[in-house]
Amino acid sequence: MAVSGVLSQRTHVRRKAPRTFLRRLFRRQKPRLRLETGGDLLVHLNCLLFVHRLAEESRMNAFENKDGVIKKEHVLAAAKVILKKSRG
């Protein structure tokens, strides 16, 4: 099989996904459930997108308050919106 086990020993993955961390989280939360091999990468993708949206939203909040620094309340308000969006 060609390129199987794609990740050879020497590859430098620039943006690594904390796969073990994610799997452990999932196991802690749902000990009964199993997660597939490609699944945790998709979970990582989901997290990235969530964080991305959260950051955008909090940035917008900070801009609206004409703040040069992101403060807790910006993040909080953004979290409310984005968490509701990502409920699925």
Next chain:
Amino acid sequence: MADTYNSDSEPTTRTLLRRVLDTADTRTPRRRRSARIGVQKARLEMPLSSPTKMNVSRRSQRARSIDRLARVQTSGHLDEQTPRTLLKNILLTAPESSIMMPEPVVKPVPTPQVVQSSRRKSSQGSLELQLPELEPPTTLALGLLAPGRRKQRLRLSAFQQGVDQGLPLSQEPHGNANASSLTSSLNLTFATPLQPQSVQRPGLARRPPTRRAVDVGAFLQDLRDTSLVSPGDSLRTPVATLPTDTVLEDTQPFSQPLVGRSPSVYHSLPCLSHTEAEDAERAVSHRTQSSGPKLQNYNPGKQAQLLARKAKNVDAIAMSFPNKSSAISGEDGVDLLQDGIDEEAEERMEENLSVSEVMDTTGTQGSVRTENSKGYREMTEAVETNEPKGSSEDEDISDRRASPELASNTTQSPQARRPQFLEPAPPSSTAVLSSEPLSTRLPPRARAPGSRPRQDPHKTGLSHYVKFFSFCAKMPMEKKAVEMVEKCLDRYFQHLCDDLEAFAAHAGRKTVRPEDLELLMRRQGLVNDQVSLRVLVERHLPLEYRQLLIPCAFSGNSVFPAQ
């Protein structure tokens, strides 16, 4: 078949030789080697040209054999070993196949005179034969007839001489090599020429790179050295000496600190899971008790010891936020926080209720969840949120408490809430508090060192996403905002796990598959008909992960990953 040999249409060596033999004059050699040949001389002298064709036809019909040679000799081609006769001999006996084959057959016919005469002939042949191409065939044929050992020795030495000196033609084996390349009738072609090249140019020979061996050796030595230096850190040294970019699986940024603490972490986990089922019923009452002291002490030591194992969760979380809570309590931000979190608490409660009705397991898990989420609440509102949470577990008791407080939560303004929080909280808690003055203080000390490792790896794992957040935000952030992001991430993970569980259960599976993930992203609005999952994968994930997720066709009619 015989005719083709006789015809001179193809300029093979045989035909050329034949021509030469026919045209050239006969000469009488001065020496006589064997009596047998001498006897044959007279007979052979006369029919020189005529029987050639006959002999050729005869030869072509039968396989090469010694008898054949003898008959040929007796039939009368040898005339005192003239070059002509010898050549004829060779021609008749030598087969048209490879040189190597007839050697064993020809060996038992030692004709030293042939060899010696061949040497002479080679010198003479060059004079006689006008065509330069014919020289190799002579040497070739002679090589066939010569005795094996001597010929081989000659060959080797001659070969080496020829190779060293670079002589083109003179030596037999070299000539053989050339002949082999020249004669199309011979099968052996490229065996010998390869050797001379490598011998001639040793610099071109490739040596296997010895880099790897040295590296491993040096690596092992380094290992030993480091292990000698720090025998106690046997676990750490391999991690330390590992190059940072080797194994992708080692994504834990906190692999080293885990070495000493992992056992304690794992101990706490099974304890939790065991007691979850047992303490489900006691959860509510304990929670209220625990929440009471929480209010008063602002300490980690607020947890009830009855809830000891179960409350470990809360402990760990609550402990980490003591400073925060005390600092925040004075801020206005708390109101917003309470406001926001209370709304979510209601939502969570509703969710909990609905979810617990649907599924059995969430009963125990919901308690964990609520514990987790509870830990993130501020101290002041912990009471109110706990009691509504408790309703999911034991609805009879807590509903009564929950409903008035729920009503109070929803109706009151954020500002007015805080004093109201404090008012109902102390009266309910004082009754409970008195019962457990001591128990609250002891357990946290025992748990303090144990709960730290549980949170640290969690935080360090989350830090990856927090860093990503700060990168995406492109603006400076306060530390509190960072902590807020961590909380949001935790809650998000809980949501995620719940949803995935729901989807997998809906499909009747116990394993979460990528299809569940895709459905989740579709519901979140990330994946549309315009934007597919693969597009997102390509945008945001590095190549190594992309290759794992998106099936791609490779050579050999294989697709990876297999579908």
